[in-house]
Each structure stands twice: as structure tokens, then as C-alpha cells.
Amino acid sequence: MSQTIPPILSVLPTRALVDEKFKVLVENLPAGSPVTLHSLHHSEDKDYWEAYAHYISDHRGTVSVAEDLSFGGTYTGIEPMGLLWSMRPVPGSRTGLRLRKMDVRSPMLVNISVYSGHIAEGFREQPPLASVLTERWYMAPGVRRIDIKEKGVRGTLFIPPGPGPFPGLMDMWGGGGGLLEYRSALLASRGYVSLALEYFSPGELQSADLEFKYFEAAFNIVKDHPQVIPDRVGLFGLSLGAVVTMCLAAESTITKPRCCVCVSGSHIFPRGETLSGIHKLMARNSHKARVDENNHHIWRDLNLPITSDLSMKVDVRRINCPMLLVNGHDDQNTPAVESAEDVAQMMHAAGNDHLLTRLHYPDTGHLIEPPYSPHFRATNFIMESTKAKDEMHQKHVILLKWNFSKET
Incomplete structure (x- = not known):
């Protein structure tokens, strides 16, 4: 994908409680471009969890996870929160893992990235087009x-x-x-x-x-x-x-x-x-x-x-x-x-x-x-x-x- 204006990735809100929805939006893509949205979390047990989904930008060069179809990945269809609920241990991880937060005084950090093309592996081997770090909290301020x-x-x-x-x-x-x-x-x-x-x-x-x-x-x-x-x-x-x-x-x-x-x-x-x-x-x-x-x-x-x-x-x-x-x-x-x-x-x-x-x-x-x-x-x-x-x-x-x- 060649272009002079880099894509813009936004995740709103970047800091929220775990039961709140976020909106993931990619802008400034060429129209009809295949891209992969990817989420990555490093757990307290030192395991990596990920999810990914394949999208194609619309005529405006935009991908909205809340409104657009995922054509493949760890989930398909219109799933606004699919980048969270479909997370799974990365290939090669220990078996039988369960993701749960033990220290509620710190957030779950989830990195959301967008990659060029439809890919299913090698996310660490190639640079993303853009990334945003999000915080998912179980304990609200003041609790x-x-x-x-x-x-x-x-x-x-x-x-x-x-x-x-x-x-x-x-x-x-x-x-x-x-x-x-x-x-x-x-x-x-x-x-x-x-x-x-x-x-x-x-x-x-x-x-x-x-x-x-x-x-x-x-x-x-x-x-x-x-x-x-x-x-x-x-x-x-x-x-x-x-x-x-x-x-x-x-x-x-x-x-x-x-x-x-x-x-x-x-x-x-x-x-x-x-x-x-x-x-x-x-x-x-x-x-x-x-x-x-x-x-x-x-x-x-x-x-x-x-x-x-x-x-x-x-x-x-x-x-x-x-x-x-x-x-x-x-x-x-x-x-x-x-x-x-x-x-x-x-x-x-x-x-x-x-x-x-x-x-x-x-x-x-x-x-x-x-x-x-x-x-x-x-x-x-x-x-x-x-x-x-x-x-x-x-x-x-x-x-x-x-x-x-x-x-x-």
C-alpha cells in the first residue's frame, strides 16, 4: 500500500471500564484497501493474547469496526468489540490458559494496531501502519x-x-x-x-x-x-x-x-x-x-x-x-x-x-x-x-x- 498521507487510527475512549464499548476507526486509507486490525495484550501471567480481523476500506478510505464487516480472522461480521472478546493466546502458548485480572488496581493494557493487507500471522515481524494503546479498567476512579x-x-x-x-x-x-x-x-x-x-x-x-x-x-x-x-x-x-x-x-x-x-x-x-x-x-x-x-x-x-x-x-x-x-x-x-x-x-x-x-x-x-x-x-x-x-x-x-x- 503506497500513499503519502499515513493512516490515522483512533480508539475512543482509550481509557474505559471493561464493560464499556470503544469505537475503533481507521481513516486516510486508499479506497478499497485490505487491512488487518490487530489487538495484543500481555497478561499478568506473562502470556500474550491477540485477536485480529480483516477489513476493506470504503469509498472514503475508512474502516469502522462498529459498522463494517470483518471478512476473516478471529471473528467475522459486524462485531464492535470483537478485538476484545475474540482474543486468544498467540500460537505456541501454553495450553488451557484463562485470561483474568488479578490486580484490579492496574488496567488491562491492550494495543490496537492496523496492518496493510489481510494477514493472520507474523504481526511482530512487520511494522503496523498505526497503533494505539488502550486501558481497560475493572475499578473506576474513586472506588x-x-x-x-x-x-x-x-x-x-x-x-x-x-x-x-x-x-x-x-x-x-x-x-x-x-x-x-x-x-x-x-x-x-x-x-x-x-x-x-x-x-x-x-x-x-x-x-x-x-x-x-x-x-x-x-x-x-x-x-x-x-x-x-x-x-x-x-x-x-x-x-x-x-x-x-x-x-x-x-x-x-x-x-x-x-x-x-x-x-x-x-x-x-x-x-x-x-x-x-x-x-x-x-x-x-x-x-x-x-x-x-x-x-x-x-x-x-x-x-x-x-x-x-x-x-x-x-x-x-x-x-x-x-x-x-x-x-x-x-x-x-x-x-x-x-x-x-x-x-x-x-x-x-x-x-x-x-x-x-x-x-x-x-x-x-x-x-x-x-x-x-x-x-x-x-x-x-x-x-x-x-x-x-x-x-x-x-x-x-x-x-x-x-x-x-x-x-x-
């Missing part, structure tokens, strides 16, 4: 981040800017354990006091009673905070966190939560059992596990068919606050859709189906992340071994199908 270590509770509290008071949420992730803050930081950026709760350490809490007290103490830390509206505190859980959310709403003595949001979870949970009991249940049903053509482990059959034994399920009939179930039809980790149907039947029998809202997304898997997060089909999942002979525990690193719709 306060507070370490919580009180009443035996571990986590991080995020408080929105301003005087408050605000509605509150207790935010719980899944069985992988550890402390993940990015969802809570984003929720606080949108006006909710949110506690990212660290809660899962196998064998740590030896009785269901102790576990309930831990979660009740955490809920009360949010409810009793001076910048929280005490009767507007909800529960938010993903995967195992969704199980905890249902248990707390149905069985615990906490003040009635304002609402419950359960993402990719199930109500299959033996009464009086600890969270570790889920792993025991999985081990007992390990003969139902499958692998796909790539030897990725599929766990969804372990709890199928959904039992009719009420002692093996959270008694969701006792839930008396609004509950939202968000699930993907392609969840290979948990039978979330089948579980949601059984939850609906149980709540209907109790006359509480008016409290239930269900969202099901086609072609969507287990891990439903904040908007525009990169997709992946499988990821490494580390599970603590309890019995070396158990099939489910022979591998410390297993692969699960985790994919999700770009619209979620």
Missing part, C-alpha cells in the same frame, strides 16, 4: 478497596465513590478457591458495595454449621457497613458460589437478602454437608465422567439425572426473595439448565415461582464473565487431591469446557 480480615472472614470490600449509602452484594466465586476481585471491583464501579469473599479451602471448615457461620458473618459485614443500605444486600454466586447462594437464601439465619443471583450453579447439595462434600459426591459419581475428543473432562453428567430425593438438594422452596438464574446451554461442567428446571418446579410447588427469573444463553458454557471478556473453550482447573485412587483426583490439572456467548 475504595479495603482488605477484610475480621470475624474470621477473608476478602476484599469495594466501595463506590460518593457519600452513599449504597446497595450491597456478597460476591462468591467457585470451587477453584482463592480470592478473585475483578467482578466485585466492577460492581463497585457501577454503584454497589461489593465483598469479594475468599471462602473455599478444602478441609478448612469441618462442619456445615461452621461454614454457615462464616458466610453469615461475611454477609453481616456488608449489611452493617455504614455506607450500605442494610435492607438492600444481595447474594451473587458463580458455580460453587451459586450453591452457597441458594443455601444461604434457603437455610441460613441471615436477614432476608434483597435478591440472589446464581450463575452456572446447581441446587444439588446434600443437607448438612460441608462444601467439601461436593467433591465427595463427585468422587462417588466419577464413573459418569466423560472426556471429549481432546481429552477434556466433562463433569455435567455427575449430577444427572436430577435426583428426586429432597435431602440431596437445597430446599429452594424456602427461598422468599427474588432469584435470578443465569445459565448456558453448553455448560459442560454443571447441569445448570436441568437444575434450573427442577428449581422452577420446586418453587412453583411452593407458590414462589413469581420470585424466579431464568436467563438461558445458547452456545454458552460454564464461565459467564463480565462483558467483552475473551472466550475460551477449555481451561486448566486445579483440584486438590484427597484420594489418589479416585478417578476424579488422579490429575491435579484437568480441563473443563468453559465457553460463553459474547453477548453475556
